[in-house]
Amino acid sequence: MRSRQGIRKRNETMGTKEEQIAQIQGMKKKHNAVILAHYYQNAEVQQVADFLGDSLDLSQKAADNDADVVVFCGVKFMAETAKILSPQKTVLLPREDAGCLMADMIDADDIRALKEEHPDATVVGYVNTTAEVKALCDYCCTSANAVKLVRAIPGNKILFLPDRNLGQYIAAQVPEKTFVFAEGFCPTHHFIEPEDVRQAREEIPDGEILAHPECRPEVLSLVDFVGSTSQILKRARESSSLRIVVCTEQGILYKLQKDSPNKEFIMLSPKLVCPNMKKITLDDVHRSLSRMEPQIDVEDSIRVKALTALERMLQNV
Ligand code: SF4
Structure with missing residues (x-):
């Protein structure tokens, strides 16, 4: 009963879609906020975004804008990346439960074990990783700059994680290096x-x-x-x-x-839908801006280490 009334009240407060969009614009101005949205987001969310992009574009935008508040419409590792690059900003992820199944396939203990097994390898982590994992990587990359970045690394042995498919794709373009892959994948x-x-x-x-x-x-x-x-x-x-x-x-x-x-x-196939990327709706963006939550934070000891790997990624654009 409580939730039904709650839903009705919320919708009355938010009004029609047009009113909601106008209110979002007003709140953005009030809080000096910017909305960044990934290309995989729902169309209604892409429509209110100030910037659309892939992981690399959005990382650059997160680091390079004058806003005080970043509303990140994507998944959690992306919002964490924005916070690592711009710790002074408030970073909102309108749905805290919007995770990435691939990023969750590897944790800090897994990477420590792989590093122990391959101490001579340079560790390259796809940006689709948690902040804790990034902190243990030498370099981060996105699918847009992975080949260029791996080619430029001085070492000859690369430990690539978590996406085995992307790793194999890079390895085929960079035959002069040897690769070790983790077992992650994007479902x-x-x-x-x-x-x-x-x-x-x-x-x-x-x-x-x-x-x-x-x-x-x-x-x-x-x-x-x-x-x-x-x-x-x-x-x-x-x-x-x-x-x-x-x-x-x-x-x-x-x-x-x-x-x-x-x-x-x-x-190509109706299977090509990421349920996590589809979680954020216009209602969530509105609620997030009006309540200034959920906020994403990254512990400083992790943030500083992850920043080095991310900066190396941005230097190889
Ligand atoms: S599409 Fe794949 S890699 Fe991207 S957020 Fe979804 S599960 Fe993660």
């Missing part, structure tokens, strides 16, 4: 099958198939282009093909369609 991308690609090829013979390197190597070997979210967006804009088959999280459709309204975008 949204990992469960795409080569058969899904073959079927799309048959049904859409004129389509260009673009995929994210979090997919398995046997899937990537069948597509036309492999790239990070921002690289997929660029490729779709520049492609001469009018039908684009997309093999990454479904939220990217909003920006793809906005950039190229004359093209048709087709999801």
Whole structure:
């Protein structure tokens, strides 16, 4: 009973979508806040964002703006990254339970054990890791700069974590180094099958198939282009093909369609949805700004160590 009344009252307070958006704009101004949203977010959230981007774009934006408050519409490791880069800012994650299943596949004890086993390796952590894990990495990277960054590392042996698929993709581009991989993966991308690609090829013979390197190597070997979210967006804009088959999280459709309204975008599979990326709604953004919570904090001893790995990532853009 209490919750039903609560929901009704909240909706009355927030009003219509248009009123809600106007109130969000007003609160943003009042608190000198900025809304950053990942391309995988719900379209209604992307619509109110000041900046849209992939992990790398948003890390840069988080570090480089004059706002006092960052409302991070993504998943927890992204909001933590914003806090590590800008500790003086209030960082809000509108849904505290928006985690990343891949990031949760490795913890500090796992990485300590791997480091003990491979003491001669340089540890490169995908940005999709907790702050505690980042603090134990030599370098962080995103899918957008991983190949460039790994190539530039002086050491010859790389311990890459947590995403085995991305690690294998990088290893194929950097054959001069040896690699050790952790066993993590992104469930949204990992469960795409080569058969899904073959079927799309048959049904859409004129389509260009673009995929994210979090997919398995046997899937990537069948597509036309492999790239990070921002690289997929660029490729779709520049492609001469009018039908684009997309093999990454479904939220990217909003920006793809906005950039190229004359093209048709087709999801390779209905499996390409990350439930955590879909948790934040416009209501959550509104509530978060009006209550200034949930706030993300990173303990200082962890933050300082994680910052070194993140700064090395940003130097290799
Ligand atoms: S799409 Fe995959 S890597 Fe990205 S937040 Fe979801 S589970 Fe994590």
